[in-house]
Amino acid sequence: MRLRHVLLVLIAERPHTGYDVTQRMQKTMSMIWSAHHSQIYPELAAMEADGLLTCEAGAGPGPREKKTYTVTEAGRHELRIWLGSPYQPRAPKDELVLRAFAAASADPAELAAVYEEETRQIEGRLARYATIRAEVEESGHTDDPTRPEFGHLLSLLHGIAVAEARLVWCRDTVRRLRAADLVR
Amino acid sequence: MRLRHVLLVLIAERPHTGYDVTQRMQKTMSMIWSAHHSQIYPELAAMEADGLLTCEAGAGPGPREKKTYTVTEAGRHELRIWLGSPYQPRAPKDELVLRAFAAASADPAELAAVYEEETRQIEGRLARYATIRAEVEESGHTDDPTRPEFGHLLSLLHGIAVAEARLVWCRDTVRRLRAADLVR
DNA sequence: TGTTGCATGTAAGGGGTTACATGATTGA
DNA sequence: TCAATCATGTAACCCCTTACATGCAACA
Incomplete structure (x- = not known):
């Protein structure tokens, strides 16, 4: 439910x-x-x-x-x-991470291309988040816990933090895969 | 599929x-x-x-x-x-973030307790990840892209990066909710 | 005249969780 | 003797996605 x-x-x-x-x-x-x-x-x-x-x-x-x-x-x-009520997390099901897990079965160059495309996607998403953040903060209600904007900002900050972490990880993954491709 | x-x-x-x-x-x-x-x-x-x-x-x-x-x-x-093949992300469905979004409908102190419990859960998870990471790196195969351990480390690094980002966000969310509770 | 936006619904099927069900071996 | 581990299966149900279906108003 x-x-x-x-x-x-x-x-x-x-x-x-x-x-x-x-x-x-x-x-x-x-x-x-x-x-x-x-x-x-x-x-x-x-x-x-x-x-x-x-x-x-x-x-x-x-x-x-x-x-x-x-x-x-x-x-x-x-x-x-x-x-x-207590929060019970669902098991994460992330196809992007699953592919990284399976790197040994992949062509490193092909897989690196997938993560390069994803870095571009995340960069775009972060730009959109920044726009929304500016709008929400402009409302001036983000410090008032009785206003919806307070919660909207909180969830937006989560989106930004996780997107940034994934961006760094994607770039590092591309680097490792390219290095692996050279060795091969 | x-x-x-x-x-x-x-x-x-x-x-x-x-x-x-x-x-x-x-x-x-x-x-x-x-x-x-x-x-x-x-x-x-x-x-x-x-x-x-x-x-x-x-x-x-x-x-x-x-x-x-x-x-x-x-x-x-x-x-x-x-x-x-191209990666098509699914819509994230994260109950913890949804609750933050709904902060205006919640009791701030009660909601803060939920995020405090989650920080503890994440800290525990990070400790377990560190143990697994040490084990994987000890295998000595993490630089060889033809070995499963190469991919295992990549996905583990993702888990660590995202968990750390969420931990920071959870702590910040607790702080904001507690501040809100005082104002109230 | 054709597309976009507003607005609501149903049906089929895929994917996932919870619960029911069986039974041998090993260790406390 | 009781619990845990190994090992495989089915059934009911819930949740979600994709596709089918209708029809007005505004705008290009």
Whole structure:
């Protein structure tokens, strides 16, 4: 039931439609979580049935109604319980690291190219994070723990820290693989 | 088809039984990947059916035969193809970061306790990584790209780098949450 | 007139976790 | 005698991705 908590977090900030949630996941929230609308719409309906959300329906642009969801008191309670509960990490499943693990079965030059491309990707991501960070900090609410921006900055700082660590690792990996390729 | 590649990587090093693979995932490989035996046994059977593995069966300790799998030439080919193919990252889904994102809906002191516990967990993990690193480096094969230890060290260095970055972030997050709690 | 954005839904299938199930050997 | 280790399998269920499906409004 992890998506349920993601949806509670977002809708607790302010009311959202399923479409709004989908957009936020694809854009600003993409370094934390993502989900497809095909997963979001049924879950929102289930959460309403369970009393965590209420729904206000109105005329929509298409053939169906547009539904705006709001968190109920029961929903806020569930959210607080979850936020204080012990954290149980999932096993990391990282294909990039798996490939490094398998280096002995690879062509070093080919594998080095994969990590070189990844350094470029991470550099781009870091640039985007820097832009978002400037926007969030400009809001002036990042020291107020009752404001969403406080938490947004925290998660952004995580994204930046981990991306930087991976960037250094990727560069070192390219260097080691190139050295290995010369020896060969 | 991601588990398939993990199994190819491990069995390409040397023949494994399903039990061997399960053990390695739970122990030394846990920072890269993990899977339960209920997923591994059927996948090994499917890979044999697809010609990526061959299987040698003998008397086992229990009611069923013990099966040792070896990678075929087709399996090694598939592995090389995958290692050189473009990397497409999955969306990160990190509950710890999601909680930070939701800080505005949390009790700051309670949330700080969650991150304090996580710093302790990471410190323990880093100590275990250091032990494994010493063992791998002692083997003396970490500069030879044809040896499994070369790749093992690379992935271990990733685990260490990311764990250290997260540790710094966790400590900073505790500090920010405690400061917020005082203001409140 | 064709594409993008808004807005909501269903269906099929892949991947993963938890639980159920069996049974021999070794060591405390 | 009780627990752990070795060893393999199935079944139910949950979560997620990909693809199918509809239709209006605005803009180029």
